[in-house]
Amino acid sequence: MRTWLFDLGNSRLKFAPLHADGGIGEVVAVDHDGAGFAAGWEQRMPDRFDAASLASVAAPALRVVLIEALAARCGRLSVACTLARCDGVAIAYADPRRLGVDRFLALLAAHARGPGPSLVVGVGTALTIDLLDGSGRHHGGRIAPSPALMREALHARAAQLPADGGSYAEFAAETRDALASGCEGAALALLERSREAARAMLGVAPRLLLHGGGAAALAGRLDGAEPAPTLVLEGLAHWARMEREPV
Incomplete structure (x- = not known):
């Protein structure tokens, strides 16, 4: 299965392929202004792949634009969300939804580093x-x-x-x-x-x-x-x- 990872931040979209061994391939970065992506951004994305995982802290309207582009290219899309406990990490927030998913994922990665x-x-x-x-x-x-x-x-x-x-x-x-x-x-x-x-x-x-x-x-x-x-x-x-x- 070919899976791609998409990180939609406040000013940039970053994406990369997920290798079978769990490693991450070359990262592509695309700027955005909160309302739209830089010209030619869709041409920089892969044409077809099996699955995508998305993390987003950007405006909902921009996230929808990206999700529509992903839906046209792959058969399965998962959107990451902050959980109280996950993969050995326990979040301090009483309401985990208030912790940005980018911070949550960074904590997962930090814990996994050793x-x-x-x-x-x-x-x-x-x-x-x-x-x-x-x-x-x-x-x-x-x-x-x-x-x-x-x-x-x-x-x-x-x-x-x-x-x-x-x-x-x-x-x-x-x-x-x-x-x-x-x-x-x-x-x-x-x-x-x-x-x-x-x-x-x-x-x-x-x-x-x-x-x-x-x-x-x-x-x-x-x-x-x-x-x-x-x-x-x-x-x-x-x-x-x-x-x-x-x-």
């Missing part, structure tokens, strides 16, 4: 931080604006402040650099505080897994950070396996 606690960080439109202990228990997390969203918000309120550009410095001497340094620095400080709080709570420092479009800019300034760009798709692969082999 023993020990993890601080799972998504850097996209939002900055999300979730703590998972070595037994698979989710201790909750945080949500904040990502550095990119901070820049956009500042630009929206003060057009003279550029929405992008600049380089990180501890004390910048130019406005673009100061903006980059302040917004990235705010995210870095929150991550370091979260890591220290996790270490105090669990008695051991968690590994730091970063995923999302803005992860690379932060990873190099965080000691021990592990880039995990396919983490949500990895979790979706586990979901697809459980759909095929229910336990």
